[in-house]
Amino acid sequence: xxxxxxxxxxxxxxxxxxxxxxxxxxxxxxxxxxxxxxxxxxxxxxxxxxxxxxxxxxxxxxxxxxxxxxxxxxxxxxxxxxxxxxxxxxxxxxxxxxxxxxxxxxxxxxxxxxxxxxxxxxxxxxxxxxxxxxxxxxxxxxxxxxxxxxxxxxxxxxxxxxxxxxxxxxxxxxxxxxxxxxxxxxxxxxxxxxxxxxxxxxxxxxxxxxxxxxxxxxxxxxxxxxxxxxxxxxxxxxxxxxxxxxxxxxxxxxxxxxxxxxxxxxxxxxxxxxxxxxxxxxxxxxxxxxxxxxxxxxxxxxxxxxxxxxxxxxxxxxxxxxxxxxxxxxxxxxxxxxxxxxxxxxxxxxxxxxxxxxxxxxx
Amino acid sequence: xxxxxxxxxxxxxxxxxxxxxxxxxxxxxxxxxxxxxxxxxxxxxxxxxxxxxxxxxxxxxxxxxxxxxxxxxxxxxxxxxxxxxxxxxxxxxxxxxxxxxxxxxxxxxxxxxxxxxxxxxxxxxxxxxxxxxxxxxxxxxxxxxxxxxxxxxxxxxxxxxxxxxxxxxxxxxxxxxxxxxxxxxxxxxxxxxxxxxxxxxxxxxxxxxxxxxxxxxxxxxxxxxxxxxxx
Numbered sequence: 204x205x206x207x208x209x210x211x212x213x214x215x216x217x218x219x220x221x222x223x224x225x226x227x228x229x230x231x232x233x234x235x236x237x238x239x240x241x242x243x244x245x246x247x248x249x250x251x252x253x254x255x256x257x258x259x260x261x262x263x264x265x266x267x268x269x270x271x272x273x274x275x276x277x278x279x280x281x282x283x284x285x286x287x288x289x290x291x292x293x294x295x296x297x298x299x300x301x302x303x304x305x306x307x308x309x310x311x312x313x314x315x316x317x318x319x320x321x322x323x324x325x326x327x328x329x330x331x332x333x334x335x336x337x338x339x340x341x342x343x344x345x346x347x348x349x350x351x352x353x354x355x356x357x358x359x360x361x362x363x364x365x366x367x368x369x370x371x372x373x374x375x376x377x378x379x380x381x382x383x384x385x386x387x388x389x390x391x392x393x394x395x396x397x398x399x400x401x402x403x404x405x406x407x408x409x410x411x412x413x414x415x416x417x418x419x420x421x422x423x424x425x426x427x428x429x430x431x432x433x434x435x436x437x438x439x440x441x442x443x444x445x446x447x448x449x450x451x452x453x454x455x456x457x458x459x460x461x462x463x464x465x466x467x468x469x470x471x472x473x474x475x476x477x478x479x480x481x482x483x484x485x486x487x488x489x490x491x492x493x494x495x496x497x498x499x500x501x502x503x504x505x506x507x508x509x510x511x512x513x514x515x516x517x518x519x520x521x522x523x524x525x526x527x528x529x530x531x532x533x534x535x536x537x538x539x540x541x542x543x544x545x546x547x548x549x550x551x552x553x554x555x556x557x558x559x560x561x562x563x564x565x566x
Numbered sequence: 567x568x569x570x571x572x573x574x575x576x577x578x579x580x581x582x583x584x585x586x587x588x589x590x591x592x593x594x595x596x597x598x599x600x601x602x603x604x605x606x607x608x609x610x611x612x613x614x615x616x617x618x619x620x621x622x623x624x625x626x627x628x629x630x631x632x633x634x635x636x637x638x639x640x641x642x643x644x645x646x647x648x649x650x651x652x653x654x655x656x657x658x659x660x661x662x663x664x665x666x667x668x669x670x671x672x673x674x675x676x677x678x679x680x681x682x683x684x685x686x687x688x689x690x691x692x693x694x695x696x697x698x699x700x701x702x703x704x705x706x707x708x709x710x711x712x713x714x715x716x717x718x719x720x721x722x723x724x725x726x727x728x729x730x731x732x733x734x735x736x737x738x739x740x741x742x743x744x745x746x747x748x749x750x751x752x753x754x755x756x757x758x759x760x761x762x763x764x765x766x767x768x769x770x771x772x773x774x775x776x777x778x779x780x781x782x783x784x785x786x787x788x789x790x791x792x793x794x795x796x797x
Contacts, residue, residue, distance in 0.1 A: 248695050249694070249695075250691050250694065250695070275694075276691075276694040276695055277694050277695075277696075277697050277698055277699050277700075277702075278697075279695075280697070281695065282695065282696075283692070283695040285688070285692065289688055289689060289692040291689060291692075291693075291707065292689075292711070293710045293711060293713075293793055302693070302696050302698075302706075303696035303697055306696060306697035306698055306702070307697055349696065350695075350696070353695075353696045353697055
C-alpha cells in the first residue's frame, strides 16, 4: 500500500496544508486537537474536498485539483471508523456489519470474511442486538468490524478510543492489534494520546497548526529533540524499543533488553521475547557525572549528552545517547551548570524501576 | 337510529377512496418536495416554499376556484388533458381527490420536512464511506430514519383529505356517488329538515374514522421510534 497526500484547504479559522506518505501498518496522525487531523482524514475519505492538491492511493488518483478529478466517497473503498461509532440506529448489529459488504464493488478473495471479523473482534454474541443495547466499547468494535467488512484498501480511524474511559480503552486496543495482525489493512489512526500511539502505530505524522511538522517511524519522531515540546504534550519522554529478556520472575521485576543495555521495570505477565515500547519520562531520569554508589535506583546507564534544550525555562531537557538508544532527562538549569553538563559530556542516567509505566506491547 | 343508509355508506366509501388516492399519489411528491426544501439551497426556494403553503393560508373556496380555472373542461390544463389524454378531472371523484391532495399537501410536506431535517447527516456520511451512492443512502438511511415523521405527515394529510369541503364543492360540486364525500353529504343532510338523524350518524362516523386514523398513526410512529431507539 502506498498513500501520497499533498493537500491544502482553507478552513476559515486556520489552513490545512499537509503533505505526507503512508505505507503498510498503522500510521498515526498525531497532534493536539485543532491541528487539522480530522479535516485531513475527511479529505482522504472524500467527505470533504480540498481546495488544491493531490491524493493518490496505490496507483489510483482519488483527488487531483489540477485535473479536476474527484472520486466520490462511495467509490474510494476507504473505511472510516468515527470517534462516536455512528452505528445505524434502525438496524441491528448484523445488518450494520453487512451494510458495507452488500455494497462493495468487487468480491476480492483476500477481503475480510464475516466469520473471521466477528471472531477477531469478539462480537459473535452481539449480532442480534439492537445498537442502543451496546456498551461504548462494543459499539466501537462493531464500527471497526463494519468498516473492515466493506473490504477497504485503507482504514481511517478518527480517535476511535477518545470517547471511552481508560479501562475500556485498554480493552479495545488488543482488538485493534489483532485486526491489524489478521487482516493487514493499512490504517491511518488519528490520535492525541501518546499511550495509544505507542501501542498501535508504526509510523507517525506529527501535525502542528494544520501542517506536518515531522513524519517517520514513531520512535524517531518521538525522540527528536527539536520536537520534544510538541510530542511530549506537557510531559516529555523518550520512546525506547525493548524486548523481554526475563518475564518478571525475579521479585516482580522484569528485565527488558534495549540497544544500550537492560531496563529493569516493575511488571509481571510479560511474555519472553515480546517486543515492547518503553516510554521513559524525562522528569523520571536524573543525571550524575560519575557512577553513583549506594543508590536504590536499579537502572543506571552510561551515555553521552547529544543535546541540551536552550530556552529561558528553569528546567532543561537533556538528550543522552546510550548505546544508540535515546534517553531524555529533565533537570534544572542550575544542576546543569553545577555539574557542567553540555553536549559531549559523559553522564550516568538513572531511572527508578517503579517510575516506568507498564510498557506498550508491540506485535 | 344506527342503521346506516346506503347513501351514507356510499359517502363514507367515497371519502375513503378519495383520501387514499389523494394521499397515495401525493406522498412521493411530498417526500421529494420536503427533501428539496430540507436539503437543497436554490434560488427561489422561499417562493416555492410560499407557493406550497398557499392552500394552508387562503380560503379553501379560493383553491377550489383556482383548480376549476386550471383543470376545468375549459381550463388551461384541463382542456389539454381532455383533448390529448381524454381525461376529465372536473366533476368526478378524481377531481375530488385532486382537491383533497392539494389541500393536504402543505401539511404533509411540513411534517416530512421537519423529520428529514432531524435526520443525523453524519449517518448519511458514514453510509457513503461504506460504499452507498447518494440515492442508496436516501433509501437505506434517510428514509427509514425519518419514518415517524413520514407516517405523521401521511396521516395528517389523510385526515385533512377526509375533512376537505370548500375546495371540493367549488371544484367538483356535490354529485351523489361521484363527488359527495362525507363532509359534503353531512352538509346537505343538515340543510334538510327531518334529516337530523342522518347528519348525526355521519358526524359520528367522521369522528370515528378520524380518531382511528390518529390512533393508527400513533401506534405506527411509536413502532418506528422503538426501532430506531437510542438515536
